Amino acid sequence: MARHLPYAEKGKAIDSQPTKAPPFRIRAPEIDTTQAILDNELTLIGRLTNPKEQKIWRLIPFLTRRWSAKGAVSCSDLSQSCFQVRFESKEDLDYILAHGPYHYARWMVIIQQWEPIISPNYPSQIPLWIELKSLPLHYWRKEMIYKIGGELGHLDDYEVTPLVARIRVTIDGLKPLIKETIVEFDSGEETIVSLEYEKLANHCQLCYSLHHEEHQCQNQSDQESYHQAPGTKDNAAREIRQQLPEPPKHSRNPPISHNITIPEQNSYKDMRNQRNYSEQGHKGLKRATQRRNPQVPRPPISGAPSTSVASETSRVPKARKTAHGRGAKPTPTTTDFHNPPNSLP
Structure with a gap:
């Protein structure tokens, strides 16, 4: 299916950007400004x-x-x-x-x-003290100091001690700072010299500009992991969707990629039915076992009284709960059918 083109891409969009009037020009006369x-x-x-x-x-x-x-x-x-x-x-x-x-x-x-x-x-000129880092010690000489300072800007002053080498250079503050430089030697060797600025306030850590921070940087040439051009993710997703095969016209759902494997999982309903089947099978097996092996009553013990209706104990009523606690358990009574309790002697 062809992609729908908006009016802006067709060239039919209405230009809503206001046009700014050009400034009025005046010719300055010749004046002695001494x-x-x-x-x-x-x-x-x-x-x-x-x-x-x-x-x-x-x-x-x-x-x-x-x-x-x-x-x-x-x-x-x-x-x-x-x-x-x-x-x-x-x-x-x-x-x-x-x-x-x-x-x-x-x-x-x-x-x-x-x-x-x-x-x-x-x-645009701003003077800054710069400390030279990683410069070989035997190159802490006046000639080397003047060479580095002249390449960065205008050398105003320098300080070389046994512990530190510093230069004061007037640089263009409207241009990005230079944080590192590669120094080449006559022997063919080279080294990276780091430039550490003193009394330096906020600046961009991507392009080293003095006029904005990282989240406002518009430099597209230096892409970092946390600095991406706006719309990069959307463009990548759009390209991936365009590479996918188009679904057939009779189908409303897009085809599923064959490279994606979906593991089969039993639904909750299937698992529940399986559990019910296993419980029913266990109960049926128990009933069949009872039918095959019925329980035989045990023979009476010699000397023991025979079981009769008169000797059977009646049900023991439950103990009632009194206001002060549980009452005493009633003693079991025997039932005499010849002399019932309510009949007269």
């Missing part, structure tokens, strides 16, 4: 990495209290998840840039010194 650039030298530009969890109107007072600058500080919202912070002292600005990175509501905050850049991806 003085404006000098006026904004003591300005920081910030960006939220997760606007759903971070709110600018809560972030601005939080940062001003935490920084506790010596001079005056003014902040404003620039929209599109960006904000600006203006300082009066260059000392305060340098101190804040040197003690980054910063995070709010368990998510990173990108803070960068203002530059005359016009780009939707500005600001």
Whole structure:
């Protein structure tokens, strides 16, 4: 039977998605911006990495209290998840840039010194300290440090001690982080160096992005056991049903696959009937045995009184229950037919 095609697949569905009007364009005039650039030298530009969890109107007072600058500080919202912070002292600005990175509501905050850049991806640079793991000890040298830092971003500083090797690199916060790198040597050998980021807040464990968590990841190239594309199970089930043979037209029920074996089980009714038959057979066998071997009465014992109607004991009445307890058991009496109890002597 042919599958029914919906209107959307036929191309006959009504387009219900609203079309957004294109933005209005304005041509900027030629302006000398030299003085404006000098006026904004003591300005920081910030960006939220997760606007759903971070709110600018809560972030601005939080940062001003935490920084506790010596001079005056003014902040404003620039929209599109960006904000600006203006300082009066260059000392305060340098101190804040040197003690980054910063995070709010368990998510990173990108803070960068203002530059005359016009780009939707500005600001994007965030400085991070990275500890190098699994790097051979005899390669803890300046040349190797500069090579790794230059490949990751812009190397700002580094620290090499007998116990640890760390680098401070300014990376692009809008791109996924790099957690591992393969270092190749001239001898043909290679090793995997792990990069452990310090002061790193929430991020995706699949694509290492700073803007969402695992359950919100849209990266389809990295499929994990707990991260599947929506509708994957339904598509697989649909494909399996399409591979099954179609049932005959005269039959309403689909055919049962021959590969499936259903074990035979006795129903409750059959088991009950079988038990009744066995009980009836047992009773019939008992009756037949009694008919074949009737019980012969035992001969009377010598010296014992003969059994007569007069000597038979009457039925013993049941003991009645009194208010104080069970009454005494009545003694058996014999019946005398010549002198009944109600007759006169």
